[in-house]
Amino acid sequence: MTTSPSEASTVIEVRADSDVVRVRQSVRDFAMAAKLSLVDQTKLVTAASELARNTLVYGGGGEARVRILERTGVAGVEVVFADEGPGIPDVDLALTDGWTSGGGLGLGLSGTRRLVDDFELDTAAGEGTRISIVKWRR
Amino acid sequence: MSSQPENDWIDLLRDSRDEVIPAWTSVVEATLAGRMTTSELTNDIREIFDGLTAGDGRGSDIRAAAYDGLRALVADLGRTRARQGFSPTEAAVSIFALKTAVLELLENRADLAAYQAFAKLSRFVDDLGLYMFETYASARETVIAQQAESLLELSTPVVKLWDGIVALPLVGTLDSARTQVVMEALLQALVDTGSEHAIIDITGVAAVDTQVAQHLLKTVQAARLLGAECIVSGIRPQIAQTVVALGIEFGDIHTKASLSDAMLLAMRRSGLDVVSRA
Ligand SMILES: Nc1ncnc2c1ncn2[C@@H]1O[C@H](COP(=O)(O)OP(=O)(O)OP(=O)(O)O)[C@@H](O)[C@H]1O
Ligand SMILES: [Mg+2]
Numbered sequence: 572m573t574t575s576p577s578e579a580s581t582v583i584e585v586r587a588d589s590d591v592v593r594v595r596q597s598v599r600d601f602a603m604a605a606k607l608s609l610v611d612q613t614k615l616v617t618a619a620s621e622l623a624r625n626t627l628v629y630g631g632g633g634e635a636r637v638r639i640l641e642r643t644g645v646a647g648v649e650v651v652f653a654d655e656g657p658g659i660p661d662v663d664l665a666l667t668d669g670w671t672s673g674g675g676l677g678l679g680l681s682g683t684r685r686l687v688d689d690f691e692l693d694t695a696a697g698e699g700t701r702i703s704i705v706k707w708r709r
Numbered sequence: 710m711s712s713q714p715e716n717d718w719i720d721l722l723r724d725s726r727d728e729v730i731p732a733w734t735s736v737v738e739a740t741l742a743g744r745m746t747t748s749e750l751t752n753d754i755r756e757i758f759d760g761l762t763a764g765d766g767r768g769s770d771i772r773a774a775a776y777d778g779l780r781a782l783v784a785d786l787g788r789t790r791a792r793q794g795f796s797p798t799e800a801a802v803s804i805f806a807l808k809t810a811v812l813e814l815l816e817n818r819a820d821l822a823a824y825q826a827f828a829k830l831s832r833f834v835d836d837l838g839l840y841m842f843e844t845y846a847s848a849r850e851t852v853i854a855q856q857a858e859s860l861l862e863l864s865t866p867v868v869k870l871w872d873g874i875v876a877l878p879l880v881g882t883l884d885s886a887r888t889q890v891v892m893e894a895l896l897q898a899l900v901d902t903g904s905e906h907a908i909i910d911i912t913g914v915a916a917v918d919t920q921v922a923q924h925l926l927k928t929v930q931a932a933r934l935l936g937a938e939c940i941v942s943g944i945r946p947q948i949a950q951t952v953v954a955l956g957i958e959f960g961d962i963h964t965k966a967s968l969s970d971a972m973l974l975a976m977r978r979s980g981l982d983v984v985s986r987a
């Protein structure tokens with residue numbers, strides 16, 4: 572049996588800048604396969620771009636897992652980012668608009684939460700960070 | 710020689726130098742379909758042959774000091790083949806063809822000792838081929854990296870729209886390296902043309918995230934220091950909604966829906982009016 576997009580899941584290593592681009596491209600493919608609207612595709616791709624770069628820059632690299640979800644007949648795209656970096660010591664602070672420990676705009680995490688429908692963040696000091704996002708089809 | 714002549718293939722080669730070199734050359738030549746001359750090839754191969762037989766007959770480790778010269782030759786061959794654009798197979802055959810040549814030679818002899826020597830030669834040649842392949846692969850990577858870099862530069866066309874007005878149409882996926890390059894190209898063009906207006910058109914950009922936004926904001930600030938004003942045009946509806954949701958503020962940066970609107974604004978700012986002839 573061939574794997575249709577609805578069963579497939581893709582894992583992408585995030586180790587370099589070019590991998591961020593690959594994550595973006597893959598997420599766009601899945602978003603199109605799930606028939607998300609153009610606006611929702613763009614929102615999800617942008618959110619994935621933010622988290623992929625955080626995984627690379629702050630998490631020291633990790634992986635992204637993309638797949639299509641099915642919930643009571645509604646399709647969605649889930650992207651899970653996982654790294655084994657230092658973790659986020661103060662999640663509330665990290666989720667504050669404009670807060671950055673580096674030289675960024677500090678909008679990646681907080682903005683991502685506004686761009687997607689589901690947002691889950693697990694992190695532990697010294698153990699890493701796992702963030703899962705979902706965008707559902709309307 | 711020691712009581713255990715490990716490298717008796719060296720004798721095998723030395724004894725048949727005049728037969729092996731032309732046979733080796735013709736096997737390689739057949740695969741390269743005229744892309745190198747016979748004399749070029751013969752030279753390459755004669756050098757490798759002499760490097761092979763320069764060993765002292767001790768050990769069959771290509772990393773041994775006795776083979777320093779041979780390794781340098783073979784590494785050089787790998788790099789050259791990579792730069793000449795030869796395929797991996799075409800590069801590898803230069804070395805592996807020695808086996809074919811020697812085997813052809815042995816076919817007419819019923820000489821067990823020679824076959825045993827051939828088996829050892831075969832292993833040595835395999836190691837040598839792999840060694841050449843390492844340099845081939847790393848040279849290819851360098852070539853590819855250079856091509857990527859020149860593509861990066863090619864894809865940053867800053868165009869002069871009018872006296873004092875330049876435009877930068879951004880297309881495709883902007884990664885950090887490319888964004889950096891295009892923004893620098895724009896600033897340089899402002900200086901070179903003495904322009905006071907720049908239009909950054911993002912119609913062709915798939916997504917604007919915080920990193921692209923930050924590059925845009927920094928470029929606009931840097932342009933101001935150079936005495937130039939930027940207009941960002943071509944923000945499509947889905948990008949506008951995403952940028953707003955992300956919380957990015959473009960502050961006092963002028964934005965226009967289309968490149969032509971931006972062009973009109975830039976012309977007006979430079980004291981020009983576009984009037985339609987009645
Ligand atoms: N995977 C991670 N591991 C460790 N720390 C992280 C991780 N992701 C985010 N952080 C922390 O959270 C902060 C806020 O992240 P956020 O993405 O919002 O901003 P930023 O990356 O600094 O800037 P930008 O607006 O360019 O994304 C980061 O500065 C960093 O300290
Ligand atoms: Mg970030």
